[in-house]
Amino acid sequence: MKRMSSSPISDNPYRSIRAEVQRVIPETPTIKTIRMKLTEDLPFRPGQFIEMSIPGSGEAPFTPSSPCYQKEHMDVTVMKVGKVTELIHRLEPGDTVGLRGPFGRGYPLDDFAGKEVLVVGGGVGFAPLRTLMYSLFEMRDRLARLIYRGGCRCPEELLYTDEIKGWGDRPDLDMVLCVDACTLEDRWDGPVGVVTTVLDGIDFNPRNAVGVACGPPIMMKFTTYKFQELGIPDENIYLSMEKNMSCGIGKCGHCRIGSYYCCKDGPVFTYAEIKDFPGIWD
Amino acid sequence: MRYVSRANLKLLLDDLSGQYRVFVPVRKKDSRFYSRYEGSMDDVVIGEVRAFEPLKAFFFPAVEKVAEGFSGGSFPHEKDRPVCIVGVKACDLKGFKVLDHVFGQEDEYPDPSYIKRRAENLIISSDCTMAIETCFCLALGLKPFPQEDFDINLSPVGDGFFVFVGSDKGKQIVERHAGLFEEPGEELSSAQEKSRLRVIREVERNIEEHGVPSQDRYQGIIEKGYESAVWKDEAESCVECGACNTICPTCHCFLLYEQMKGDEEFARFRMWDSCLIKDFARVGGGDNPREHLWMRLRNRFEKKFDYFRKVADIYACTGCGRCISACPAKIDIRDVLRKLVEENE
Ligand code: SF4
Ligand code: SF4
Ligand code: FES
Numbered sequence: 001m002k003r004m005s006s007s008p009i010s011d012n013p014y015r016s017i018r019a020e021v022q023r024v025i026p027e028t029p030t031i032k033t034i035r036m037k038l039t040e041d042l043p044f045r046p047g048q049f050i051e052m053s054i055p056g057s058g059e060a061p062f063t064p065s066s067p068c069y070q071k072e073h074m075d076v077t078v079m080k081v082g083k084v085t086e087l088i089h090r091l092e093p094g095d096t097v098g099l100r101g102p103f104g105r106g107y108p109l110d111d112f113a114g115k116e117v118l119v120v121g122g123g124v125g126f127a128p129l130r131t132l133m134y135s136l137f138e139m140r141d142r143l144a145r146l147i148y149r150g151g152c153r154c155p156e157e158l159l160y161t162d163e164i165k166g167w168g169d170r171p172d173l174d175m176v177l178c179v180d181a182c183t184l185e186d187r188w189d190g191p192v193g194v195v196t197t198v199l200d201g202i203d204f205n206p207r208n209a210v211g212v213a214c215g216p217p218i219m220m221k222f223t224t225y226k227f228q229e230l231g232i233p234d235e236n237i238y239l240s241m242e243k244n245m246s247c248g249i250g251k252c253g254h255c256r257i258g259s260y261y262c263c264k265d266g267p268v269f270t271y272a273e274i275k276d277f278p279g280i281w282d
Numbered sequence: 283m284r285y286v287s288r289a290n291l292k293l294l295l296d297d298l299s300g301q302y303r304v305f306v307p308v309r310k311k312d313s314r315f316y317s318r319y320e321g322s323m324d325d326v327v328i329g330e331v332r333a334f335e336p337l338k339a340f341f342f343p344a345v346e347k348v349a350e351g352f353s354g355g356s357f358p359h360e361k362d363r364p365v366c367i368v369g370v371k372a373c374d375l376k377g378f379k380v381l382d383h384v385f386g387q388e389d390e391y392p393d394p395s396y397i398k399r400r401a402e403n404l405i406i407s408s409d410c411t412m413a414i415e416t417c418f419c420l421a422l423g424l425k426p427f428p429q430e431d432f433d434i435n436l437s438p439v440g441d442g443f444f445v446f447v448g449s450d451k452g453k454q455i456v457e458r459h460a461g462l463f464e465e466p467g468e469e470l471s472s473a474q475e476k477s478r479l480r481v482i483r484e485v486e487r488n489i490e491e492h493g494v495p496s497q498d499r500y501q502g503i504i505e506k507g508y509e510s511a512v513w514k515d516e517a518e519s520c521v522e523c524g525a526c527n528t529i530c531p532t533c534h535c536f537l538l539y540e541q542m543k544g545d546e547e548f549a550r551f552r553m554w555d556s557c558l559i560k561d562f563a564r565v566g567g568g569d570n571p572r573e574h575l576w577m578r579l580r581n582r583f584e585k586k587f588d589y590f591r592k593v594a595d596i597y598a599c600t601g602c603g604r605c606i607s608a609c610p611a612k613i614d615i616r617d618v619l620r621k622l623v624e625e626n627e
Contacts, residue, residue: 013391014538014550015354039352053550056542060566081567098352217569244565246538249391251384252555253535254563256585259592264390278508282571 013249016053016098017042021091022073028157031124032089033065033077034097042099044068046132047106047240047268051248052076052088053098060084061103061245063128063267068135074099077127077159103248104267107132107212107238109139116145116204118232120223122195122215123152126159128240129214133167140172147202148175151195151219155179155186174202195219196226206231214240221281224271234272241267241274284456285466287442292323294462295368298455302366302404305340307333316340316367328369329411329438332602336531337374338381340365341399344528348395348538349550357394364402371410373419373600375431377531383594384534404451407432408443411477413484416603418616421494424601426481438477439470494616495623497597503622504588508580512621517576519611524556526582526605526613532590532598535562557581583618 019036026032044050045068053059060082066075080089091097117136121129129150136146148167152158158177167175178198182188191198195215211227213220220239227237243255243262255262258277260269274280286294295304304319306326313334314327349357378400382388385396409427410417419426428435433452436443444466447453456463488494527533537555542548555562558578564570572578590598599615606614 012349012354012357012394014348014357014552016349016352016550018352053540056540056548058540059538079567085566216567242565242567243571244563247536247552250389251391251393251534251536252538252552253557253585254555256563256589259589279571282569282573 014100014247016051016055016059016100019074019097019099021093021095021097023093024091027077027159031077031079031157031159033075033127034088034091035066035073035075036097036099037073038099041071042074042102044102045106046109046135047128048102048104049245049248049263049267050074050076050099050101050103051245053100054084054087054091055096055098057087058084059098059100059246060088061248061263063131063240065127065130067131069138077124077130079124101248103245103263105265107135107268109135112136112210113139113142114144114208115236116147116209117143117212118147118149118199118202118204118209118227119212120195120199120215121148121150122213122219122223123157124159125213125215125219125240126150126152129212130160130163132212137170137172144208145204146173147204148173149195149198150175150177151180151198151215153180155182155188194222196222199223199226199230202230207233210236210238212238212240217242217281227271234275235270237271239269239271239274241269241280243267283466284445284463285439285442285470286436286445286463288323290462291328291436291443294455294459295319295366296321297459298366298404301363303363304366304368307369314369319368326369328408328436328443331410331412331414331417332371332373332604333369334604336529336602336604337367337370337377338531338534340367340403341396342381342385342534342536345551345553346395347549348552350543351547351549355549364399364404366404366406368406368408369436370405370407370428370432371602372407372424372426372428373417373602374531375405375407375428376422376424376600378431379596380532380590380594380598381534383590383596404434404455405432406434406436407448408436409438409478410481411438413481413488414603415488416606417485417601418489418492418494418603419601420482420485421489421496421616421619422597422599422601423497425478426485427478437474439466439474444470444474492614492616493620495620499623499627500587500591500597500619503619503626504580504584506626507622510622510625512618512625513576513580516613516618517574517579520558520575520579520613521611522558522560522575522578523610524558525608525610526615527556527558528554529604529608531600531602531604532586557585579613583622587619 017040023035051059062076065077178191213223250261250264305316307314308317385393407428432448435446536552586598
């Protein structure tokens with residue numbers, strides 16, 4: 001398997017670096033972005049993840065959502081779902097958190113050169129894709145095309161609303177956002193339906209395309225099937241898998257997918273790499 | 283090959299105690315436990331059969347602090363002298379094949395404390411001179427006497443031991459203590475051979491009695507048996523205690539957790555974990571890829587007999603039988619293997 005990066009976690013892979021919360025940005029009723037100032041370098045690539053710790057309480061894995069070239073701070077966008085994420089939601093500016101990583105293999109951006117790149121995000125899955133998108137913007141002149149399709153449950157759940165507006169004006173990006181459902185009060189003038197419905201009718205050459213999906217398992221599953229239906233080869237379908245990552249270095253055993261560890265062999269896999277393993281969407 | 287008498291072995295251990303914390307197997311009732319050598323050879327059983335605890339405990343402790351605060355503290359933080367473990371059996375040595383793959387120097391992220399202990403600790407292994415009912419090492423391609431991965435091996439004969447050297451470290455120790463070792467008498471050779479053969483017979487008898495298939499028949503049993511009824515049947519009585527994992531010399535999974543130390547500092551620990559426990563693979567969002575107990579039981583076998591074969595060309599079982607004795611539900615790995623092989627052939 002091709003390894004995209006070697007990690008700078010050097011002497012002690014279990015040590016966190018100290019970071020200070022600078023800002024807490026509410027995104028949706030259940031999602032917040034935490035902006036942190038780091039006390040040591042933690043360079044990462046799109047798709048790689050970090051373990052964020054509430055010191056003394058515990059860690060949870062997140063893929064940063066800020067651009068890789070942004071060295072002043074790091075963002076993680078966190079949905080409140082359990083013990084650690086609940087504590088993260090209670091963070092305030094000035095609080096101390098721990099960061100460990102980066103871990104794993106991100107997107108092989110060099111392989112994207114010359115390709116038509118179709119990125120599909122669902123719900124909070126947009127967070128890591130934001131990092132990817134900024135890297136793709138940076139190398140935009142090397143890409144044949146850049147297409148973004150994003151979906152979420154309702155307009156209220158849309159992430160980075162202000163920023164996204166700016167993306168809509170970019171002539172070098174073909175972007176469509178949709179919501180599963182909306183009410184009249186939402187004033188939503190985009191398409192309504194699950195994200196796979198806005199993948200139809202894109203005029204592109206699937207043989208020269210890569211498809212990237214990140215979102216809840218069910219969304220990734222149907223997006224993958226859609227990619228296949230559109231004719232994108234399995235080797236060019238990139239999925240960001242979510243397993244119960246903990247150590248990040250293939251030791252603790254919690255994140256196995258078939259003969260891979262999601263933490264070090266992933267979290268980004270091509271569909272070709274994992275499609276034969278049972279239960280990948282569970 | 284040399285010979286060391288039991289009396290001289292004591293002198294050797296006395297001397298090694300200066301450099302190492304020496305652990306020896308001591309018999310209590312029907313089991314043998316590693317216990318700190320304090321200068322007495324009473325109840326010390328070098329031969330016999332594997333100890334109750336798996337060898338991994340000396341290299342990958344049940345609980346270990348892995349980082350302190352943001353500086354990391356000093357890790358590995360082993361300030362104590364390294365350990366010398368005496369009487370280690372062949373099955374436990376095979377555990378290194380698995381643990382080295384996970385934690386060792388060859389891995390992309392060598393584990394700092396494991397590789398330190400692996401480099402510094404001393405292994406004085408020994409032949410088994412008996413088998414117990416749960417032993418089935420032969421099925422996993424092992425002999426009941428160490429052939430590799432030791433520094434020194436002791437093969438009990440008469441009132442002493444044949445001494446085999448398995449590493450440079452072992453060689454230096456034998457050379458440094460040359461006076462304690464003798465040329466063995468001719469007659470002892472046949473005694474050693476006889477003893478080894480007798481133990482092999484005993485294990486063969488176990489294997490026959492339980493119909494344990496040999497490892498050359500394991501290829502594909504997990505893939506083909508993925509939907510087998512075996513998993514649900516066997517999991518029926520499992521109480522999810524995780525004993526089978528923690529007692530196993532090849533199980534390496536752990537849980538990372540943190541604790542506050544005073545107001546400011548925190549420390550991170552790792553603790554042996556078990557894939558049988560419900561939340562083992564559950565993701566933050568709540569989805570559990572192995573919701574049912576039978577899936578987790580299957581996972582344990584998948585990891586040992588499919589995953590490790592694919593990534594390291596090894597079956598992650600040593601035939602030590604510890605999980606059989608430890609399981610309160612009397613789930614027997616030999617039966618599971620037999621059923622899977624039978625269904626597969
Ligand atoms: S699976 Fe059971 S018999 Fe095999 S090595 Fe582990 S404890 Fe021993
Ligand atoms: S020791 Fe037996 S009861 Fe306990 S988790 Fe393992 S199989 Fe289940
Ligand atoms: S997170 Fe520990 S093995 Fe992957």
